Amino acid sequence: MKKILAILMLGFVLFLAACGSDGNADEAAGSATAGAEGTSEGSGDNEKQVVTFWHSMGGAGQEALNAIVDSYNSSQDEVQVNAEYQGSYDEALTKFNSVAGTDSAPTIIQTFEIGTMSMINSGSILPIQELVDADGYDMSGLEENIINYYSLDGTFYSMPFNSSTPVMYYNKDAFEAAGLDPEAPPETFEEVEEASKAIVEANPDMKGFALQAYGWLYEQLLANQGALLLNNDNGRTDTPTEIGWTEEEGKSIFEWVERMVNDETFANYGTNGDNMVSGFLAGDVSMFLQSSASSRDVIDNAPFEVGIAFLPHPEEKERAGVVIGGASLWMIDGKPEAETNAAWDFMKYLQTPEIQAEWHVGTGYFAINPAAYDEQVAVDAHEEMPQLNVTVEQLQATTSSFATQGALMDMIPEGRKIMETALETVYNGGEVDDAYNTAVDQFNTAIEQANAARGE
Amino acid sequence: MSMNSTAIQQTPKSQINFEQVKKKQRMKNFSKGMLFLLPSIILFSVFLFYPLARTIYLSFFLTDAAGATTVFVGWENYVTMFTSPIFLQSMKSTFLFVLYTVPITIIISLFLAVIANEKLKGIGFFRTIYSSTMGISVAAASVFWLYLFHPSMGPLNLLLNAIGAEGIGWLTDTSWALFAIAITTIWMNIGFTFLILLGGLQSIDSSLYESADIDGAGYFYKLRRITIPMLSPTLFFVVTVTIINAFQTFGQIDILTQGGPVNSTNLVVYSIYREAFVNYKFGSASAQAVLLFIIILLMTFLQFKFGERKVHYQ
Numbered sequence: 001m002k003k004i005l006a007i008l009m010l011g012f013v014l015f016l017a018a019c020g021s022d023g024n025a026d027e028a029a030g031s032a033t034a035g036a037e038g039t040s041e042g043s044g045d046n047e048k049q050v051v052t053f054w055h056s057m058g059g060a061g062q063e064a065l066n067a068i069v070d071s072y073n074s075s076q077d078e079v080q081v082n083a084e085y086q087g088s089y090d091e092a093l094t095k096f097n098s099v100a101g102t103d104s105a106p107t108i109i110q111t112f113e114i115g116t117m118s119m120i121n122s123g124s125i126l127p128i129q130e131l132v133d134a135d136g137y138d139m140s141g142l143e144e145n146i147i148n149y150y151s152l153d154g155t156f157y158s159m160p161f162n163s164s165t166p167v168m169y170y171n172k173d174a175f176e177a178a179g180l181d182p183e184a185p186p187e188t189f190e191e192v193e194e195a196s197k198a199i200v201e202a203n204p205d206m207k208g209f210a211l212q213a214y215g216w217l218y219e220q221l222l223a224n225q226g227a228l229l230l231n232n233d234n235g236r237t238d239t240p241t242e243i244g245w246t247e248e249e250g251k252s253i254f255e256w257v258e259r260m261v262n263d264e265t266f267a268n269y270g271t272n273g274d275n276m277v278s279g280f281l282a283g284d285v286s287m288f289l290q291s292s293a294s295s296r297d298v299i300d301n302a303p304f305e306v307g308i309a310f311l312p313h314p315e316e317k318e319r320a321g322v323v324i325g326g327a328s329l330w331m332i333d334g335k336p337e338a339e340t341n342a343a344w345d346f347m348k349y350l351q352t353p354e355i356q357a358e359w360h361v362g363t364g365y366f367a368i369n370p371a372a373y374d375e376q377v378a379v380d381a382h383e384e385m386p387q388l389n390v391t392v393e394q395l396q397a398t399t400s401s402f403a404t405q406g407a408l409m410d411m412i413p414e415g416r417k418i419m420e421t422a423l424e425t426v427y428n429g430g431e432v433d434d435a436y437n438t439a440v441d442q443f444n445t446a447i448e449q450a451n452a453a454r455g456e
Numbered sequence: 457m458s459m460n461s462t463a464i465q466q467t468p469k470s471q472i473n474f475e476q477v478k479k480k481q482r483m484k485n486f487s488k489g490m491l492f493l494l495p496s497i498i499l500f501s502v503f504l505f506y507p508l509a510r511t512i513y514l515s516f517f518l519t520d521a522a523g524a525t526t527v528f529v530g531w532e533n534y535v536t537m538f539t540s541p542i543f544l545q546s547m548k549s550t551f552l553f554v555l556y557t558v559p560i561t562i563i564i565s566l567f568l569a570v571i572a573n574e575k576l577k578g579i580g581f582f583r584t585i586y587s588s589t590m591g592i593s594v595a596a597a598s599v600f601w602l603y604l605f606h607p608s609m610g611p612l613n614l615l616l617n618a619i620g621a622e623g624i625g626w627l628t629d630t631s632w633a634l635f636a637i638a639i640t641t642i643w644m645n646i647g648f649t650f651l652i653l654l655g656g657l658q659s660i661d662s663s664l665y666e667s668a669d670i671d672g673a674g675y676f677y678k679l680r681r682i683t684i685p686m687l688s689p690t691l692f693f694v695v696t697v698t699i700i701n702a703f704q705t706f707g708q709i710d711i712l713t714q715g716g717p718v719n720s721t722n723l724v725v726y727s728i729y730r731e732a733f734v735n736y737k738f739g740s741a742s743a744q745a746v747l748l749f750i751i752i753l754l755m756t757f758l759q760f761k762f763g764e765r766k767v768h769y770q
Contacts, residue, residue, distance in 0.1 A: 094733040118521040270628035271716045284608040414735040424717040453518035
């Protein structure tokens with residue numbers, strides 16, 4: 001009896017030990033980096049004006065941002081910027097809402113583009129326009145499409161910072177192996193389907209295409225057809241009351257995905273973008289859509305040649321272009337003037353061509369100040385990695401309209417979740433009609449509720 | 457006469473005094489008791505009673521993004537909640553999840569505790585290892601399972617491929633995702649449950665086994681007739697706590713699936729979080745929280761009413 005028990009126990013030990021060691025290693029690594037950050041933050045000079053900067057940049061973005069903050073801190077000796085990572089945009093916004101108006105509120109917070117409306121409504125921010133006017137700062141040097149998104153009735157509420165657009169990443173080696181031209185990536189939904197079939201035929205272990213169930217991508221695929229997300233011109237002329245796209249426009253994306261699911265060329269990674277990227281890097285899927293912000297990461301880590309292409313569109317529609325994604329920096333109201341001015345100085349520093357060039361090259365976000373592309377760092381990088389240039393070209397090819405200016409409404413985060421659920425339904429073999437109609441109903445209800453909650 | 461009347465007057469007076477003293481004494485005792493309770497009353501009020509009252513209050517309102525109330529809507533949040541297919545799905549998933557995790561966690565932990573209760577050489581080593589998952593944070597464990605579940609590079613799917621089976625979309629397939637979360641949770645909970653059960657086993661009086669041995673009872677007979685009944689108070693505690701924990705599962709869902717695919721793992725606490733901190737609808741989130749509170753209260757009450765009858769206290 002005891003012998004059997006001993007053997008049994010050893011078996012369980014092996015199982016638990018295999019699992020346990022991995023988890024511990026993760027934790028140890030996490031605490032080590034946290035510790036390192038803590039010391040670098042604590043080493044600031046007390047006499048300097050301290051500016052607290054909350055951001056949501058993880059991974060390569062965090063490294064690039066920390067480098068920029070360090071360079072700013074050492075470039076002068078009056079201001080000490082403390083960059084603090086506060087988790088995803090959602091999490092950072094939640095934390096901010098709970099400390100807004102108290103001393104614990106940061107001086108600057110980075111918030112994603114769809115948070116624009118709720119930040120303005122929150123009443124705890126200082127519109128950047130006031131500082132621009134007081135300082136006589138010239139904002140016209142910024143990229144035109146960025147000005148279109150972030151200025152409302154000619155007023156800048158926040159300082160644009162990290163902007164990206166969605167692009168299609170593809171595996172050039174796999175394209176070659178399947179007899180496709182790696183320099184002519186598919187441009188339309190239909191061409192993506194054809195290419196996917198060719199890829200799967202050449203290599204049954206590789207899927208053709210992956211679309212992460214991510215509401216942002218759905219919005220972009222709509223905008224690329226020239227469709228609005230919300231009525232009243234995407235909420236730019238009046239508060240939206242219902243969805244802005246037509247059934248044909250909205251359904252085309254679902255039907256496209258369904259056709260690929262039926263062809264068995266579609267790789268389902270659900271809502272998990274990291275899994276999708278690692279699947280791509282491991283050669284499990286040949287094409288996927290993702291923010292251009294990951295391009296540096298993907299190019300550096302891929303064992304094959306990575307191509308970057310424009311976002312696809314339905315064959316019968318003209319390409320309308322993309323909406324600015326990413327985030328901007330908000331100045332928090334109610335801080336001492338010295339602190340606000342110090343923060344403003346830091347914001348201006350971030351806009352300089354040198355810093356924007358470094359940022360663009362280090363991450364794949366595009367430079368919001370086009371002068372950055374003439375910087376030597378950017379020129380060299382574009383020569384070495386011509387893919388980085390695609391982002392810039394795609395943005396510049398965008399025709400400005402309400403569709404590509406992007407939607408403004410405080411319920412967009414909820415709307416994204418609704419579209420994600422609908423996409424996942426189709427990935428799992430659900431009916432397009434059902435999924436689509438449910439999603440539209442829920443989307444409209446969410447808009448109604450958001451308007452009701454504002455007491456309008 | 458006059459003396460008499462004073463005497464009569466005095467007697468009730470002294471009686472009144474006596475009652476007053478008694479009352480005073482009681483008051484004194486009461487305030488003394490309150491004084492002792494004060495620290496916990498303050499703590500409970502600040503961290504439990506006030507938030508509870510506030511949640512109930514919020515559940516009757518619509519709010520803005522900062523959580524400030526804007527419009528009073530009465531029971532509307534509750535009505536919307538009970539008619540929303542998303543919420544009903546989330547309740548269903550929660551009950552399924554409790555059903556998946558609680559019995560299996562307890563059976564495995566009990567099994568491990570029974571075998572680790574044997575007096576073997578180096579048993580301390582095994583006990584440490586079995587309880588080790590208790591020392592791993594939910595976040596770390598989830599990240600590790602996220603890797604195991606990876607659709608193409610995860611060891612689980614590689615294993616399936618190696619034996620010729622098709623890989624499973626653990627976290628992306630609607631029929632597997634809840635199951636995958638349940639496996640993760642069971643693994644994480646085993647450490648704690650094992651430790652409590654082992655503690656229970658250790659406190660069983662060895663004379664019971666000795667007399668059973670003298671009577672010639674077999675291993676399984678002793679297990680059924682001595683171990684399980686004597687362990688019942690501990691088991692009862694473990695069942696209650698595991699059920700409450702299962703209802704409140706959050707971390708692993710946030711990291712592994714974010715409620716997806718198609719809301720199949722959107723358990724009720726995650727749904728509350730999403731409603732409040734992604735959709736900024738604190739009103740309906742509060743309504744869900746109130747419902748969760750009532751359900752857990754009811755479950756615990758029922759357990760004490762019916763479950764405890766079978767518990768044998770020494």
